[in-house]
Amino acid sequence: QVQLxxxxxxxxxxxxxxxxxxxxxxxxxxxxxxxxxxxxxxKGLEWVAVMWYDGSQQYxxxxxxxxxxxxxxxxxxxxxxxxxxxxxxxTALYYCARDRNGGLFDPWGQGTLVIVSS
Amino acid sequence: EIVxxxxxxxxxxxxxxxxxxxxxxxxxxxxxxxxxxxxxxGHAPRLLIYGASSRATGIPDRFSGSGSGTDxxxxxSRLEPxxxxxxxxxxxxxxxxxxxxxxxxxxxxx
Numbered sequence: 001q002v003q004l005x006x007x008x009x010x011x012x013x014x015x016x017x018x019x020x021x022x023x024x025x026x027x028x029x030x031x032x033x034x035x036x037x038x039x040x041x042x043k044g045l046e047w048v049a050v051m052w053y054d055g056s057q058q059y060x061x062x063x064x065x066x067x068x069x070x071x072x073x074x075x076x077x078x079x080x081x082x083x084x085x086x087x088x089x090x091t092a093l094y095y096c097a098r099d100r101n102g103g104l105f106d107p108w109g110q111g112t113l114v115i116v117s118s
Numbered sequence: 119e120i121v122x123x124x125x126x127x128x129x130x131x132x133x134x135x136x137x138x139x140x141x142x143x144x145x146x147x148x149x150x151x152x153x154x155x156x157x158x159x160g161h162a163p164r165l166l167i168y169g170a171s172s173r174a175t176g177i178p179d180r181f182s183g184s185g186s187g188t189d190x191x192x193x194x195s196r197l198e199p200x201x202x203x204x205x206x207x208x209x210x211x212x213x214x215x216x217x218x219x220x221x222x223x224x225x226x227x228x
Contacts, residue, residue, distance in 0.1 A: 035217070037217075044206065044219055044220075044221045044222045045155075045157075045163065045206055045208075045219040045222075046219065047216070047217035047218070047219070050215060050217070057215075059214060059215045059216070061216070095162055095163075100165075100168075101168070102210065103150070103151040103153065103168075103209075103210035103217070104151075104153045104165060104168050104208070104210070105153075105155075105163070105165070105208075105217075106165040106174065107162075107164075107165070108162035108163055108164075109162065110162055111162060
């Protein structure tokens with residue numbers, strides 16, 4: 001079955017960097033779009049970034065543009081999120097999710113928690 | 119930028135009652151890209167409805183979606199204990215590509 005497992009979260013100081021990873025299995029990763037979505041504690045969902053199905057394009061939310069970079073390794077079936085210049089407002093549970101039909105997220109991983117604090 | 123506004127913020131109902139959740143877009147959106155998710159505490163969101171009205175695999179038929187243009191509705195015909203959760207609507211815009219969520223509606227046990 002489709003499985004997404006995030007890792008790499010932790011506590012980091014403001015201004016520092018962190019790299020998240022999502023291990024995918026159970027589907028053809030190399031031709032599937034993938035997203036990162038985050039949820040601040042007690043808050044709603046916010047889309048963060050997308051890797052196009054063929055790896056040709058990446059798009060970002062305005063709140064992370066220029067600081068975050070999404071990438072993938074099709075040989076390892078992994079999706080990464082490099083997060084630089086972290087801010088307190090980046091504190092959230094970060095989910096990776098498979099794109100379906102170009103517009104929806106299904107399924108989601110269990111998430112990895114990032115806390116930005118001094 | 120399209121904003122999705124969900125109402126009410128919280129819905130207090132008893133098992134067996136009907137729940138009606140609203141999602142209003144700030145401008146007309148394609149029904150093809152209006153989606154509903156359910157999220158239970160401590161769990162990732164789960165796809166419920168896509169294309170405004172199509173149930174995802176394994177979703178019971180007590181869940182239904184409707185609407186078009188700017189107004190969309192998620193209806194739970196008879197609430198089961200496992201349906202008490204937070205529900206989010208979401209849409210996809212293509213120029214530039216961007217995915218937007220509503221702020222969520224909590225369905226709680228009365």
